[in-house]
Amino acid sequence: xxxxxxxxxxxxxxxxxxxxxxxxxxxxxxxxxxxxxxxxxxxxxxxxxxxxxxxxxxxxxxxxxxxxxxxxxxxxxxxxxxxxxxxxxxxxxxxxxxxxxxxxxxxxxxxxxxxxxxxxxxxxxxxxxxxxxxxxxxxxxxxxxxxxxxxxxxxxxxxxxxxxxxxxxxxxxxxxxxxxxxxxxxxxxxxxxxxxxxxxxxxxxxxxxxxxxxxxxxxxxxxxxxxxxxxxxxxxxxxxxxxxxxxxxxxxxxxxxxxxxxxxxxxxxxxxxxxxxxxxxxxxxxxxxxxxxxxxxxxxxxxxxxxxxxxxxxxxxxxxxxxxxxxxxxxxxxxxxxxxxxxxxxxxxxxxxxxxxxxxxxxxxxxxxxxxxxxxxxxxxxxxxxxxxxxxxxxxxxxxxxxxxxx
Amino acid sequence: xxxxxxxxxxxxxxxxxxxxxxxxxxxxxxxxxxxxxxxxxxxxxxxxxxxxxxxxxxxxxxxxxxxxxxxxxxxxxxxxxxxxxxxxxxxxxxxxxxxxxxxxxxxxxxxxxxxxxxxxxxxxxxxxxxxxxxxxxxxxxxxxxxxxxxxx
Numbered sequence: 001x002x003x004x005x006x007x008x009x010x011x012x013x014x015x016x017x018x019x020x021x022x023x024x025x026x027x028x029x030x031x032x033x034x035x036x037x038x039x040x041x042x043x044x045x046x047x048x049x050x051x052x053x054x055x056x057x058x059x060x061x062x063x064x065x066x067x068x069x070x071x072x073x074x075x076x077x078x079x080x081x082x083x084x085x086x087x088x089x090x091x092x093x094x095x096x097x098x099x100x101x102x103x104x105x106x107x108x109x110x111x112x113x114x115x116x117x118x119x120x121x122x123x124x125x126x127x128x129x130x131x132x133x134x135x136x137x138x139x140x141x142x143x144x145x146x147x148x149x150x151x152x153x154x155x156x157x158x159x160x161x162x163x164x165x166x167x168x169x170x171x172x173x174x175x176x177x178x179x180x181x182x183x184x185x186x187x188x189x190x191x192x193x194x195x196x197x198x199x200x201x202x203x204x205x206x207x208x209x210x211x212x213x214x215x216x217x218x219x220x221x222x223x224x225x226x227x228x229x230x231x232x233x234x235x236x237x238x239x240x241x242x243x244x245x246x247x248x249x250x251x252x253x254x255x256x257x258x259x260x261x262x263x264x265x266x267x268x269x270x271x272x273x274x275x276x277x278x279x280x281x282x283x284x285x286x287x288x289x290x291x292x293x294x295x296x297x298x299x300x301x302x303x304x305x306x307x308x309x310x311x312x313x314x315x316x317x318x319x320x321x322x323x324x325x326x327x328x329x330x331x332x333x334x335x336x337x338x339x340x341x342x343x344x345x346x347x348x349x350x351x352x353x354x355x356x357x358x359x360x361x362x363x364x365x366x367x368x369x370x371x372x373x374x375x376x377x378x379x380x381x382x383x384x385x386x387x388x389x390x391x392x393x394x395x396x397x398x399x400x401x402x403x404x405x406x407x
Numbered sequence: 408x409x410x411x412x413x414x415x416x417x418x419x420x421x422x423x424x425x426x427x428x429x430x431x432x433x434x435x436x437x438x439x440x441x442x443x444x445x446x447x448x449x450x451x452x453x454x455x456x457x458x459x460x461x462x463x464x465x466x467x468x469x470x471x472x473x474x475x476x477x478x479x480x481x482x483x484x485x486x487x488x489x490x491x492x493x494x495x496x497x498x499x500x501x502x503x504x505x506x507x508x509x510x511x512x513x514x515x516x517x518x519x520x521x522x523x524x525x526x527x528x529x530x531x532x533x534x535x536x537x538x539x540x541x542x543x544x545x546x547x548x549x550x551x552x553x554x555x556x557x558x559x
Contacts, residue, residue: 041557042516052463052483062489062510092508097482101469123473147518149528164476193508197537224478227463231481266535
């Protein structure tokens with residue numbers, strides 16, 4: 001009954017919103033647009049500055065917000081500015097106001113002492129800082145062929161920041177984890193729009209939660225988190241995909257049995273196969289929750305629109321990430337991957353950070369200069385030459401290639 | 408034991424349980440649905456940004472200031488008004504069923520999908536994500552979606 005009443009009232013409001021939105025129905029829905037490399041379309045997106053604490057962002061969806069970092073930002077340095085850091089929410093009920101006078105984060109469940117902590121309490125715990133890439137599980141989904149449904153990101157659903165906060169281990173030691181704990185589940189202030197829908201929660205195995213790197217961050221790049229990036233604090237899981245990086249964390253529950261809730265058992269599952277890859281149409285394969293990041297690398301100073309002069313040296317620049325460990329090497333190739341030349345690596349900001357790389361290629365007398373870049377991480381794992389494919393559009397990391405036209 | 412005392416004891420125990428659950432599982436009150444917010448113009452947004460780069464125009468005053476790090480409460484309006492569905496047959500089925508959880512841009516940015524694929528997506532929204540979609544409207548919704556013009 002409550003559900004029906006809620007749905008009705010929401011329906012009424014929505015009709016009002018639809019009517020007033022009529023003006024936006026024309027083709028002039030965006031003053032400035034950007035074209036993404038999504039084969040078959042739709043490839044046009046608005047650039048928006050309408051979101052609080054955010055500069056120019058690629059608008060993938062207004063409500064709940066999906067905002068992609070414009071690609072040019074990644075050429076400016078290895079740390080992504082907070083005001084252009086990507087934004088991804090599952091449910092549209094997002095608090096617009098967070099009052100530190102009343103905000104509390106519960107730590108409860110299979111612990112010796114259940115507590116409700118203010119941000120002042122959290123700030124008083126020992127501090128920890130780490131650079132880490134936060135990458136959406138579905139980053140680059142729009143580049144898959146055949147295409148798959150879901151948020152149609154190009155490559156900008158990721159960012160790198162220096163995170164400051166408290167180690168989860170220190171917080172758990174503060175309350176005392178009881179013997180027999182197996183997992184820790186995190187919930188934030190966001191909630192589903194409709195009753196009965198699964199609230200967004202994620203969990204980590206207890207040993208992972210206590211590994212001394214998983215943390216609750218209240219600052220990124222030296223500033224408090226933007227509201228849309230999870231103010232007042234979010235989980236940071238270095239080396240793991242962003243789905244675990246719960247925003248606006250307000251509830252931490254230590255579990256004495258595995259988490260069987262929706263977002264761990266039904267969503268964000270990948271094929272349990274090499275590179276999480278299957279054939280389109282294939283069924284019957286085992287699946288596991290997505291987990292560790294994999295190595296990737298990109299060009300940031302050239303695109304398919306870049307023109308180079310025949311026979312001249314072409315400076316190449318980009319970023320790389322090792323995934324769940326550091327970057328061992330970045331190589332480029334101008335012969336389709338038959339031979340590779342090592343790129344120079346920039347400053348090492350830690351194993352989970354982006355690493356800048358530079359190289360030089362020489363343009364041929366005519367035609368095109370097709371350049372490839374690959375990362376090999378410190379575990380010796382290289383990017384695969386060809387991208388994986390799966391129906392969720394998860395964990396893409398094939399070698400990037402760009403064809404530059406020679407003039 | 409006096410039956411009355413038993414009842415009072417039961418009520419008292421229940422009260423203690425309720426209080427402790429509330430204290431432990433404390434969350435901010437569910438905020439009001441954000442649908443009525445008008446879209447910001449770029450100029451307005453710049454004004455707001457200049458006025459309060461961090462805390463926002465609606466921010467409460469409270470701060471947490473410990474050991475050299477200061478956090479300030481925030482309060483902003485988050486834009487909610489996205490693109491509209493383009494006109495076409497069955498438009499009404501879309502506007503009445505497919506805007507509760509997300510703005511139309513989510514749909515309009517999808518690649519070309521078959522009617523069967525769209526049916527799968529719509530059913531996922533209904534059964535997995537509990538979207539308030541009228542089952543009787545599903546054929547009309549799928550017809551609209553499969554006819555969407557995609558690409559250049």
